[in-house]
Amino acid sequence: MLNFRFSRLILFVLILFSCRQNPQKTQSVPGTETNEQLIERTRTTFKNVINIPYTEVYRRFASGISFNAQGFQLKPSWKITFLSDTSVSVFSPIKLRYYNLPLVLDHDSMFSMAGAWFKARKISKDSLRFQVLSVRNKIINWKNSNVYVTFYAEDYLKKQHVNVEKLRSTTKSDTAYIQKLADASALDSTKIFAAQQPVSLKSNSANVQVTNAKTKAKDLNSYYIPETLFYPEYNVTINKAYADFYHSFAVRVDAKGRLHFVEPMETMVDDPENTIKVIKGIMDGYLAHYLQITPGKTLGIPHDSLILLVVRGNKN
Known part of the structure; x- marks a missing residue:
């Protein structure tokens, strides 16, 4: 049984502190070189690309795929202009404006901007390529630093007559990967992944009201995974029910739109088995009959996904 309550899928932990490498990765420097000298000797610089506007065109995992096994999709959207080695202008697609933000250069071509740490892999007037670093407690987790971004x-885009949206679009490899995940999740419930187009619940009865889940946008597009992507929550109110009740529980919606009980999301002090029996009765007696259920999809492919249901029954 999947444990919704204690599962927390966090892909990246990005913090605004100076970072250092994992001790196993650090090579000592002969002599008495200070930390400041190390940073000065090995840090990158953006002096040669100052005031050049760049647009992010690729954001992919090291595998070349823009999805991971949990269904999270990397979507390029940043626009940046380096103003100096201490300042960068970042465009917010939500606010539709640029923000001047601090730029912090560190050793070994690493730097911080907009709440994320990166390692510069390529810097030229035509393009930039950075590795996104996963940092925790000032230590780099190199295993999880598997995302690369290209600007x-x-x-250059104008001279080459390149369509940015076409570059940013998903690939045949992405589609093949999602189909593979969908096939695996149908056979093994532990391999369920988040749907980019979440489950849709629509009422067929005037006595049943549904509020579908919504994913809140961030002010600045970041590399954090919104929790609502993996745990979309739906509220269902049933009027003229057999009794007053209130239940919260996790459900698996399969690729054909059928509901499967996973586990309760409420504290059950007395008779847990009976409570689960009641919840399953509500699913079979009300939800299956009065809801039109569209399964979650990713790249147009329907697949099993998990949702949270909060169901309230009103007798009168």
Whole structure:
């Protein structure tokens, strides 16, 4: 049985502190080189690309796929312009404006901007390529630093007559990967992944009201995974029910739109088995009959996904 309550899927932990490498990765420098000298000797610089507007065109895992096994999709959307080695201008697709933010350079070509740590892999007037670093307690987790982002200069895109949206779109490899995940999740419930197009519940009765889940946008697009992507919550109110009740529980919605009970999300002090029996009765007696259920989809492929249901019954 999947444990919704204690599962927390966090892909990246990005913090605004100076970072250092894992001791196993650090090579000692002969002599008495200070930390400041180390940073000065090995840090990168953006002096050669200052005031050049760049647009993010790729954001992918090291595998070249833009999805991971949990269904999280990397979506390129940043626009940046380096103003100096201490300041960067970042465009917010939500606010539709640029923000001037601090830029912190560290050793070994690592730097911080907009709440994320990166390692510069390529810096040229035409393009930039960075590795996204997973940092926790000032230690880099190299195993989880498996996301790479690529930016093209806007002048380069114009000269090459390149369509940015086409570059940013998903690939045949992405589709094949999602189909593989969908096939696996149908056979093994532990391999269920989040749907990019979440489950849709629509009422067929005037006595049943449904509020579908919504994913809140961030002010600045980051590399955090919104929890609502993995745990979309739906509220269902049933009027003229057989009794007054209130239950919260996890459900698996399969690729055909059928509901499968997973576990209760409420504290059951007395007679847990009977409570679960009641919840399953509500699912079979009300939800299956009065809801039109569209399964979650990713890249147009329907697949099993998990949701949270909060169901309230009103007798009168």
